[in-house]
Amino acid sequence: MQQPPSSEPIVSLRDVQKSFGPLLVLDGVSFAVERGEVLALIGRSGSGKSTALRCIDRFEKVDGGEIVVCGHRVDRPDVDLRALRQDVGIVFQSYNLFPHLTIEQNITLAPCAVKGLAASQAKDLARKVLAQVGLEEKLHAYPEQLSGGQQQRAAIARSLAMQPKVMLFDEVTSALDPELTAEVLKVIEQLAADGMTMVMVTHEMGFAKGIADRIVFMHRGKVHETGPASILTTPTTPELTQFVGTGNLKS
């Protein structure tokens, strides 16, 4: 797949529509993510932020509009899903490590099966990405032997091993207590510092403020307010004001 010119955004959504039955969840959503940018999608439950994220990796098919990700026309029915998913890494709220495989096998599975990497190279790669998330010693452990935070870091490592051009994080800390959340956020911060392009759905307002280059606040299936992280401190719409207010109470 051809590299888009550097001026092109890595991810762009234009006027995206999506309904689940009679329920309109995305009502003309547009935003773009530049190379190396960290974009935080925030909003209430049901605002459509997770759906928007899942549309980027085509876990949901859109009803209308245009989505371009690393040059792939994701909205088209003939999009090459396997090529798309080699360029996009996704990390889920529930980690979704494969329970029957060790952490090393979880990480090496896709590079070997999809990219045809030799077993020895894949093992080196597993060690490298586990070092990135601070879990080298868990190479031969099974997922159930790890804490939630460790499992999530291993899931991030598994995703990194495919060397994606953009990473999607879908509420990756929502199942974790504050201490474990902190260790996962630290890993994500390091990725951001290393220049990884990222789109994250998050409820951690403090974290979004600290790490995001841009905030997209979604409300009732629309992008309601967007701007640099400072909009969280000085929101212009009453909805974001209220949302940030409740978020601050929570943290």
Place this chain on the structure above:
Amino acid sequence: MGGHLNINHLMFLGQGALWTIGLSVIALIGGGIVGFAIALARISPLKSVRIASAVYVQLIQGTPLLVILFLGYFGLAAIGLKVSSLTAAGASLTLYVAAYLGEIWRGCIQSVPKPQWEAAEGLALSRIQRMMKVILPQAIRIATPPTVGFMVQIVKNTSLASVVGFVELMRSGQIVNNSLFEPFAIYAIIAVTYFAMCYPLSLFSQKLERRMGRGRSNLAPA
């Protein structure tokens, strides 16, 4: 009539018991292979394949095995195919077992949590790779206890093959009884023999279930 139960009668019953085991093995291997295909067809992305396999399962599950056996034996003869009773019984049981195992296994495959499928998709694995490396290894663990449990049913159901003249344990008992006319003694021996074949399987199934129960936390992410 023909004297008393002797070693020759018991040898004959023993031979019948071996054929019961043989027919069970044929039914399980044949039914296992076809059943695996049915399980995959039931979750195929192609709607026509899903419907065809669902119709097959419904038809077989809604028909008594006895009728399937008669259809296999006399039906094939009626269209000019002369088949042995072993072939007819083996083929009928294969079709029967396939429908049930296919349905059991479909349920097991689908009980692997959906996020596991999505995680595998997100890593760009092909459909076959997702199935072989992520879903099936987990589904097999779920499927083992009900599969072994179903094997007990098969061993007992092979007794119906006696109606198409296949000399397995049940039929050999009938033959011995025809010469001795000691039905209670003979059918008691047959009952005990079936039990001796089935009970170890039941025990094995229970043991597996207990072991799987302990490992259940392995199946779904915490």
